[in-house]
Amino acid sequence: MSNTRHCMVLVVTALLISSAWAATPAVPSPAPEQAAPGVWVIQGSMIANREPDGNSVIFEVPEGLVVMDTGRHEWHRQAVLELARSRQKPIVAIINSHWHLDHVSGNPTLRAAYPGLKVYASDAIDRALTGFLASSAKEAARYVNDPQIPKEMRADIRADVLTIQNGAALRPDVVIRISGSMDLGGHEFHINLASNAATNGDVWLYDETSGVAALGDLVTLPAPFLDTACPDGWIAALAQVATTPFALAIPGHGAPMAQAQFSLYRRSFESFIDCSRSARPAQECAANWASAVRSLLPQDPDELQHARKTAGYYIDMLRANSGRSKYCEAPR
Secondary structure (H helix, E strand, O other), X not given: OOHHHHHHOXXXXXXXXXXXXXXXXOOOOOOOEEEEOOEEEEOOOOOOOOOOOOOEEEEEEOOEEEEEOOOOOHHHHHHHHHHHHHHOXXXXXXXXXXXXXXXXXXXHHHHHHOOXXXXXXXXXXXXXXXXXXXXXXXXXXXXXXXXXXXXXXHXXXXXXXXXXXXXXXXXXXXXXXXXXXXXXXXXXXXXXXXXXXXXXXXXXXXXXXXXXXXXXXXXXXOOOOOOOOOHHHHHHHHHHHHOOOOOEEEEEEOOOEOHHHHHHHHHHHHHHHHHHOOOOOHHHHHHHHHHHOHHHOOXXXXXXXXXXXXXXXXXXXXXXXXXXXXXXXXXX
């Protein structure tokens, strides 16, 4: 992983700029993909020299639309707004799976367009704003005018700093403190809180009507993004998901998964964490991860290399921090 990339990154996903990505392509206009009746996915972008966007999942309910995660870039949030306009439905609620900037940065824009909506999330963002995000914004100061960093990346860094400075706009209206059923827009969802998993407070939901489980960063590809993670809590959260009778699981990054694909991811994650705790070479652990999840990745040789390099970075990170992120707040 590029040292410059690691130091300047503001989002907690440590995505690699692969050597195969020689140039920054034109920014795509993401199109909603219907995942199930009344459910759409706007897949997050992963573009060279840009920070990523997480997936957004949109549910049509009797009173309007419920949006799970709002992305980072303007083009992503505009895709959400275009879907609302095309469906002629207001956005009545946002659920943030967690506080990473690629999942919450669109909140203020959607609030401005639909002032009556409410945001639902855990309160983990409060600690992040005074901890991880505050440190990231301070660290970014040395990179925003560095000509060695691509101008597109510098633009994203500046935007992330502004988002952090306006962090109060990212806080939820309704704090999710326990798992349970919740009526949003006249429709019942099963809302689940996973403590000390990918972050210190991850929210995922299950919609019994459509059979869709929206998981946020409890599932990410090309590798698990462990920057703020507590691996043991993450393993427990995946075990809880596995007891849910979903037909389709939508990850925070990556394509929707059937139950069998989710089970493969879960087994691969557990093996990856076990390997990180062993004396086996990091390259071996990373190669095993990439091989295990190959069928879940886009069928491109560069994607397999990307998965291997990303996994290798996280093996090193875990081993440098006693097996978990230094931002994990779970008791040892």
